[in-house]
Amino acid sequence: MSAMRLEHDLLGDFEIPQVAYWGVHTARAAQNFPISGIPIGHYRSLIRALAMVKQAAAEANLTVGALDPQICEAIVKACHEVAEGQFDSQFIVDAIQGGAGTSTNMNANEVIANRALEHLGRERGDYEYCHPLNHVNMSQSTNDVYPTALKVALILELRELIRAMAHLREAFEGKASEFKDVIKMGRTQLQDAVPMTLGMEFASFARMTMEDDQRLREVIPLLSEINLGGTAIGTQLNAPMGYAKLACENLSRISGIDFVVAEDMVEATQDAGVFVTVSGVLKRVAVKLSKTSHDLRLLSSGPRAGLGEINLPARQAGSSIMPGKVNPVIPEVVNQIAFAVIGYDMTITMAAESGQLQLNAFEPIMCRALMMGITQLRQGCIVLADHCVSGITANTEKLRRDVENSIGLVTALSPRLGYENATAVAQKAQSEGKTVRQVVVEVALMTETEFDAILGDVEKLVRPNG
Numbered sequence: 001m002s003a004m005r006l007e008h009d010l011l012g013d014f015e016i017p018q019v020a021y022w023g024v025h026t027a028r029a030a031q032n033f034p035i036s037g038i039p040i041g042h043y044r045s046l047i048r049a050l051a052m053v054k055q056a057a058a059e060a061n062l063t064v065g066a067l068d069p070q071i072c073e074a075i076v077k078a079c080h081e082v083a084e085g086q087f088d089s090q091f092i093v094d095a096i097q098g099g100a101g102t103s104t105n106m107n108a109n110e111v112i113a114n115r116a117l118e119h120l121g122r123e124r125g126d127y128e129y130c131h132p133l134n135h136v137n138m139s140q141s142t143n144d145v146y147p148t149a150l151k152v153a154l155i156l157e158l159r160e161l162i163r164a165m166a167h168l169r170e171a172f173e174g175k176a177s178e179f180k181d182v183i184k185m186g187r188t189q190l191q192d193a194v195p196m197t198l199g200m201e202f203a204s205f206a207r208m209t210m211e212d213d214q215r216l217r218e219v220i221p222l223l224s225e226i227n228l229g230g231t232a233i234g235t236q237l238n239a240p241m242g243y244a245k246l247a248c249e250n251l252s253r254i255s256g257i258d259f260v261v262a263e264d265m266v267e268a269t270q271d272a273g274v275f276v277t278v279s280g281v282l283k284r285v286a287v288k289l290s291k292t293s294h295d296l297r298l299l300s301s302g303p304r305a306g307l308g309e310i311n312l313p314a315r316q317a318g319s320s321i322m323p324g325k326v327n328p329v330i331p332e333v334v335n336q337i338a339f340a341v342i343g344y345d346m347t348i349t350m351a352a353e354s355g356q357l358q359l360n361a362f363e364p365i366m367c368r369a370l371m372m373g374i375t376q377l378r379q380g381c382i383v384l385a386d387h388c389v390s391g392i393t394a395n396t397e398k399l400r401r402d403v404e405n406s407i408g409l410v411t412a413l414s415p416r417l418g419y420e421n422a423t424a425v426a427q428k429a430q431s432e433g434k435t436v437r438q439v440v441v442e443v444a445l446m447t448e449t450e451f452d453a454i455l456g457d458v459e460k461l462v463r464p465n466g
Helices: 024-032 045-063 069-083 102-119 134-135 142-178 198-224 244-254 265-270 272-299 327-353 363-387 395-404 406-418 417-431 436-442 450-455 459-460
Strands: 004-009 012-019 183-188 191-197
Touching: 004 024, 004 450, 012 024, 024 069, 024 102, 045 102, 045 134, 045 142, 045 244, 069 102, 102 134, 102 142, 142 198, 142 244, 142 265, 142 272, 142 363, 183 198, 183 327, 183 395, 191 198, 191 406, 191 459, 198 272, 198 450, 272 363, 327 363, 406 417, 406 436, 406 450, 417 436, 436 450
Parallel strands: none
Antiparallel strands: 004 012, 183 191
């Protein structure tokens, strides 16, 4: 059996494996919250952010004379290692937890303290020389550490999502250029509308992605206001004079992100509105990605009994019973990501609404939902770009043939014939299985020469103004 050390908290003694960097508070939380099976160590950016916050706090405490220089140096070294990912396996608390994130903060305090003890030449658990709460958590509370770390983590994650969305946009733009002269019918309400190019269709997908990129960039500055230094409820109890400003400046330097101290710490400690805003933008991204994925599935449907306008790259066999069947699995997985993100948004909405008085106790579920949503959207963009969009081909001849046979061409005749005559032409062409050209000539509304002058060059219908 492995060696154990005895630690103590307000509930009594608890045996901790000597090899563990976590301590009694983490152990209690691990027992209390066997919920999702996903520990906080799974969320790399969150652990990195917690280490940055703890380093910023330690250096601020050193500057104001509250923390011994040797202990501070050891804590900072430990924070660097935690930020680099060397101790992710020691963050064992479940991501879904009661206590407003206290268990996450305790887990970070204990791991950093025990690693700092090693830097001081001491044994893990020898808290006289570096204590998780008295030293690592000095001038702090979960209530300012946790939301600040979450904001740091979200900014790091959103930057990665923006890069992934730019990658997807470039894939759509590449196809828009490739298909710029491929004529096809546009559709409204799944019915033939007017001609366009396939390039225009893919350009619109690119544009939608670009607009969401801009919305994400706009929300990032909202995350830069932090309550670090507000401690328990924002009154700055137990934080030395000048600590909040120093901690904020340190965090900005360490993270490379420009943070500002909240003007009203009490308000900032209880208000989860910024997380609702971020979630709303993520939902917007998800909805539009899902719509685009639906379109790709529709356009590629068939291949012979559907629209069959484009071909998605085959990624895997589609059926265990139907030989040769290939399914649009990549757009389908993106649809499912969107469904999940929309659900996460409702979770975040309810959690934010359910905070009471000076604190919201439900930030852990907001953290988990936001982290999962961003990660899944990021990976969805990359997979959609690399495994689907980049390999799409067009059925050019079918697309042109559909345009020439479409009843939708009659729209271009409406200014010349009048709406009622154009409607009659459409109805006759549809009922008799004839083309618009055949009908207008047959009923003597136009000569072939006149028809050709308007519709003979299909490209003019797509770009009527050149």
